[in-house]
Every structure is written in structure tokens, then in C-alpha cells.
Amino acid sequence: MLAEKKKDRWKLEEGGISWNLETEKELPHDDHLEMSGKFVSQYVKYKVDRERKVQVEQILVWPWLRMLPNDTHASMKTMQEKEMANPVWKVNGEVLPLKGTKIAFDGCLHIWESDGTLLKTERSFFPSMEQKAACIRLQAVNISNRDISVVPLLKGCKGTNRGARGIYVYDSTLSPKEEVCLKPGETFVWYGIFAAAPILDEIVWPNGEELLLERKEFLASMRETIALETPDPVLDQMFFFAKIRSMESIFWTRAGLLHSPGGLHYYAAVWTNDQAEYANPFFAYTGLKNPTESVINCLGLFKRFMGPAFEAIPSSIIAEGESIWEGKKDRGDAAMYAYGTARFLLTMGDKKLAGEYFPAVSWCLEYCRRKLLPEGVIASDSDELEGRFPHGIANLSTSCLLYDALKSASCLARELNEEEKAKEYESWRMSLEKSVEEYFGFVIDEHETYRYCKENQALRSWICIPLTVGIFRRKDGTIKALFSKKLWTENGLLTMEGDHTFWDRSTVYALRGVFAADEADRGIGYLKEYSGKRLLGEHVPYPVEAWPEGDQRHLSAESALYCRIYLEGLLGLRPEGFGTFTCHPSIPEDWNGMKVENLTVGGEKLSIEIQRKDGQQCSGYQITVTGKKKQEFYCKKGEEVLVQL
DSSP states (O other): OOOOOOOOSOEEETTEEEEESSSOOSOOEEEEEEEEOSSOEEEEEEEEOTTOOEEEEEEEEEEEEEOSSOSTTOEEEEEEOHHHHSOEEEETTEEOOOEEEEEEESSSEEEEEEOSSSEEEEEEEEEOSSSSEEEEEEEEEEOSSSOEEEEEEOOOOOEEEEETTEEEEEEEEEEOOSOEEEOTTOEEEEEEEEEEEETTSOOOOOOHHHHHHHHHHHHHHHHHTTEEEOSOHHHHHHHHHHHHHHHHOEEEETTEEEEOOBTTTBOSOEEIIIIIIIIHHHHTTTOOHHHHHHHHHHHHHHHTTOOTTOOOOOSEEEGGGTEEEOTTOOSSHHHHHHHHHHHHHHHHTOHHHHHHHHHHHHHHHHHHHTTBOTTSSBBOSSOTTTTSSOOOSBBHHHHHHHHHHHHHHHHHHHHTTOHHHHHHHHHHHHHHHHHHHHHHEEEETTEEEEOSBTTBOSOBGGGGHHHHTTOOTTHHHHHHHHTSTTTEETTEEBSBTTOOOEEHHHHHHHHHHHHHTTOHHHHHHHHHHHHHHHHHSSSOSSOOOEESGGGGOOOHHHHHHHHHIIIIIISOEEEEETTEEEEOOOOOTTOOEEEEEEEEETTEEEEEEEEEEEOSSOEEEEEEEESSSEEEEEEETTOOEEEEO
């Protein structure tokens, strides 16, 4: 049941979104977002009071500077006092009070303020993508009809921290420091730069213009890579922002580049769910060096723990690869790793890479075999939610991830000429599908759906997981349950009926599953509602982790999952071999089509366009795949085509 539509606080504008403060009546309001580069993550919280005064608090996280104890949360943080992010503007020697006029986001956060007669200013926040610094760009425009002298006063930030590898220093600078004379209509720019380094190294002060250029080049690459075009501009913009958040959160560490969730706590570390299961399959489609390198580093870190005794792999490898976290024991981590890694290797289409990591996939499958219950499903100590909700001795998610992993592993085995193993995995997959039905299949509130575990028979958001792996025998009851008033809210899915908690990861999984199940017309309204809420509502502009836990942090892997709604849901892409994939379109009746450009499969850059073709006898789709050659296919609704490059 769709929630009642509320008025959007933000609106679309070219390149991003904006919030008009001059017409805003619902104040005060505050929000926060995160932006990241290789060496620093910039968390910005901004508040607009009733008089439209805008105050900013900024926290900088330095994942490569490790604190004590060197655990999951040990990245150095420098907390900026308000004076360090809120300049005092002096005009003709007097402090000029300013009011906010507009806030916008286009991959950088921009705040405009003015006194209405003398000065208009813009504060822009962004991290360096390649250097050890974060930036505030300060721009002033003389809006009067006479010359004025202007200078921003920005309090410095300087200090030391004692960490795991010595003492670290942090500092800031404003350039230039002098006041300037502006003629009517004239503009001037200052840069406030924040940097950090070990005490034995000298802080390198980059040029502010260089930092801005780095960020703009990154954003341009995000706009070009996997470029989505649908009839709905809100969906297109949300997809673009999700690409930014998923791919900016890749950090330099002593173990190489690592993708990490962020959120002020989770850096220089990898998880079997956030990275191996959520982000890595998406990164395979990007064709970009940094995301690909981060995946390979992630896979290698976990592979080190796959020994002959078949002990559970860690849930997370932390502290730049130097330690582990397994506080909830086995969460089904081997199934998560096998699922994401097999999909990644197939999409990459690199036989040498597949030969290196297929043994890791096989190890994970053997581990799962050893965890089989007599009923044929997989036992685990906890699950992806780490015991926050009932998970029983076996949960639906782990067995479904294994089911999908077996399909991909069978395809991989054939590509690597291991035919017997391919047959073995396919046979096990068919048996597992039956076991999932018999063990988890259940009627809840008259819905023919699933119980998440035998010990918990309440409706759960993760009943969506079978739809995402191609198990559709209970799809109608499952979709009705997901969109019932017991689960669907204005923030997407509740984790469990009767509770108030939501985690976006299950919502975006569910939306992907509904489209994969050929139910585009049932899913499109919910996709629009969810996307509009996250892009233009009260907390923008990305998918979030959870609420009430974590204050709806913009963790990065949720954004990767959001992008997969379109690739694996609406387009229905699934790698079947090296340079081979199936396409199973599922688009709403009121769409004529959709297109994705600069998507990479098997090292080949492609564009894929779906156009609706309605005839007197049946409706279907024309699929145009353009890479080194152009291929055209036609399929009826509900069918798929096999594309070989």
C-alpha cells in the first residue's frame, strides 16, 4: 500500500537537487550527508534555523591514520567546531549578517547566503579524491552598486592525536588570507583546506582549484559510467547519486584500495555482505580501475582465511587487513562471499582472474555443504542483521544466496572446463530450491509466502530474497505481503511487522526482486515513492543504512544495491559465462523504453536499449545491444534473451 505523498522539500535542477530557503516555511530543519575520497571522508551536518541562518558542523575521517585500539572504528576523526565551517564575513571592516537563500547538491554540497544588499556568498564542501585533504570553497559576489572590501574569517583547526603508528598532526589553512576589493558584480574565491599527516611527514598543502577539478572529474566519470535514461528524471537522478556514493567510498589502505561503508565508523575494512554481496557484483559492470581493484583486494583478504579445516571465514576484515571481526560468529558469510564473487567473476569475463578466485568460491560452497541441516537448508550462527531480529538455526537469506551462488558457480565451472563440478552444483541447486520451499514456505496472514526462519513466523522484509535469485513459485503472495500495510511504510519496508525499524538494504532488494519477477507495474509506484523520499524528502540524497540505529547514515553499499534494481531488475541482466549474459526486461506499461550506456561486460563497453513493441497478438520488447557490434533481439514479456559478445 503506497504511503500518502508528502510535499517534497527539495526539487530537481540541472545536475542535481536544490532547496529554496527563501520560500521555505517548515523551519528549523537539519540534515547530514557524507562525501569521500581516497584519504578522507567528509561528514557535513547543516542546520537552518527559523531566521534562515545556516550553521554547519563538519567531521573529517582519515581511514589511513589508525587510532588505538586499531579496530573497526579506529580511523582518526577531526571534529570541526562551528567556527571552522561557518565563516564570518567582514565587509568594509564590519561583520555582515547573512541569511541562507539556497542549498544544493550535485556531488558537492553548496550553501548560498546573502544580506540582500551588499554580498552574496557560496560555501561549497567537497573532499579531495586523490590527496590527503578536504576543502571548503568560499565565493563572494558584490551585489551592490559600489566597491566593497571583503574578507572571510575562518577559524583554524590544528592539533595532534596519538595513534597506532605514532603521533598524527592535523591542520588547516585559508588561502588567500587578505581582504580583497570587489567592484559591483565582481566575484572572488577563497579555499579553506584541511589536511593531516603522521608527525614525521610534512603536511602537503594542495591547491584548492586542483581539489575542485579532481572532484569535478570524478563526478563527470560517474555521469558517463553506466548512464541510465528512463522516462522518470527522479529515478535517473537518484541512480546517478547512488553511483557517486557507491564508488567514492573507496579508500587507500596498506592492503590496497578497499571499498568500505563509511558512516563515521566503517573504513579501511571489508565485509562479506556490504562488499562481497552488495557492491562487488555492481562494480564488475563499471569497467573502472579503482572499483575493480577494490574488489580484487577484498576477495584476496577473505581468501586467506579459507583453510583445510573449513572454519568460518570472518564477517569482516578490518584495520587495513591487519585484523578481523567475527563477533556474531558465522552469519552465512561463506554464502555471501560465494554469491557475490561468482557473479563478479562471470561479469568480468577474465579467465585468469576466474581461475584464481574460483577455488575460493568452491571452498565457500563446500563450507556451506558442511552446514547442511537434514532438511537440506543451511545452518548459521546469525545472519546479515547480526541477531538484531530472530534468525533461528537457519534463515531464508543464507539458503537463497547459496542457491544463486550455485547457479553462477556452475556457469563458472563450465567456462573453466570443470564439467563434473558444474553438474554437481546444478544438481545441488535444484535440490536446494525444493528444500527452501519445504522448510521456509509458509502462509502468513493469508499470504502464500515464506517465514524468515522456522522459529519466527511474523512477516519479515527479507521474504523478498527468493525473488532476487529467481525463485518465483510464491511470488504473488510474497509481493502482496511486502506491499501490505504491515510491512510497507513511507520509508520502505519495516524489518518485521509490528516493529518500527527499517533497513534500506532489504527495501532495495525487494524492489529489485519485484521487477525480476515480471511485476513492473506492481513495483514502479513503490520504486518512485522510495526514490522520491530519499532524493527530495527530509533526508537526502542517498539510500540510508537504517533507523533508529545509526541515524540513517549514508552507507555506501546500499547505494550499490540501489543501482542493481535497474541492472538486475528492470533490465534483468545476469552473467551466464565469459562475455555472455541474459537480458530479461521488466518495464512498466506506461514506459516506451529505457537505456543504459557505458556498461561493461567481459571487458567490452556496451549500451543496452529496451523499447516496448506492442502488437495485436502480444506485447514484448526490442532489445538493442551495441558494443563492438550491434545486436538486436525481440522477446515477449516474461521471456529472456541470451546475448553473446
